[in-house]
Amino acid sequence: MEGEKKAAAVAEDEVVVVAAGDVSLKDLSKKLNDFARERDWEQFHSPRNLLLAMIAEVGELSELFMWRGEVRKGLVGWDEAEKEHLGEELSDVLLYLVQLSDMCGVDLGDAAVRKIAKNAVKYPAPRPSKKEEEEGA
Numbered sequence: 001m002e003g004e005k006k007a008a009a010v011a012e013d014e015v016v017v018v019a020a021g022d023v024s025l026k027d028l029s030k031k032l033n034d035f036a037r038e039r040d041w042e043q044f045h046s047p048r049n050l051l052l053a054m055i056a057e058v059g060e061l062s063e064l065f066m067w068r069g070e071v072r073k074g075l076v077g078w079d080e081a082e083k084e085h086l087g088e089e090l091s092d093v094l095l096y097l098v099q100l101s102d103m104c105g106v107d108l109g110d111a112a113v114r115k116i117a118k119n120a121v122k123y124p125a126p127r128p129s130k131k132e133e134e135e136g137a
């Protein structure tokens with residue numbers, strides 16, 4: 001029993017949570033590389049395995065929305081535990097996506113910014129009419 005307590009305390013000590021409001025994709029990528037290397041898990045992190053792991057996490061994310069009807073913006077009616085769980089599942093998807101991008105040699109931040117620009121060309125915003133321009137709208 002004493003041994004179990006000690007093990008739990010050590011495990012808790014090892015979890016260092018650093019609040020990071022403005023973390024970048026590159027920060028996440030570095031943390032994930034360290035995490036995998038420290039556990040010798042790089043051998044498992046092939047593009048295919050990471051893709052399958054990400055899809056599994058998308059499934060877990062979907063379960064949170066399953067059978068509960070439309071979910072309104074801001075998660076009206078969800079309790080704090082459910083909201084926290086949602087954050088965890090969203091994170092799992094993101095973390096596998098970041099690792100998958102790394103393993104494929106894709107700079108995800110750069111690719112995403114380029115894709116937004118491409119989307120804007122494909123779907124131009126409606127231009128204001130002459131009347132709206134004159135009215136300063």
Ligand SMILES: Nc1ccn([C@H]2C[C@H](O)[C@@H](COP(=O)(O)OP(=O)(O)OP(=O)(O)O)O2)c(=O)n1
Pocket residue numbers: 041044060091092095096
């Ligand atoms: N080979 C692995 C295994 C896990 N992880 C990381 C990425 C995910 O953020 C998280 C996934 O862990 P679990 O497989 O334990 O999944 P859950 O956290 O969703 O737990 P559960 O499926 O029990 O709800 O751990 C990883 O990087 N590489």
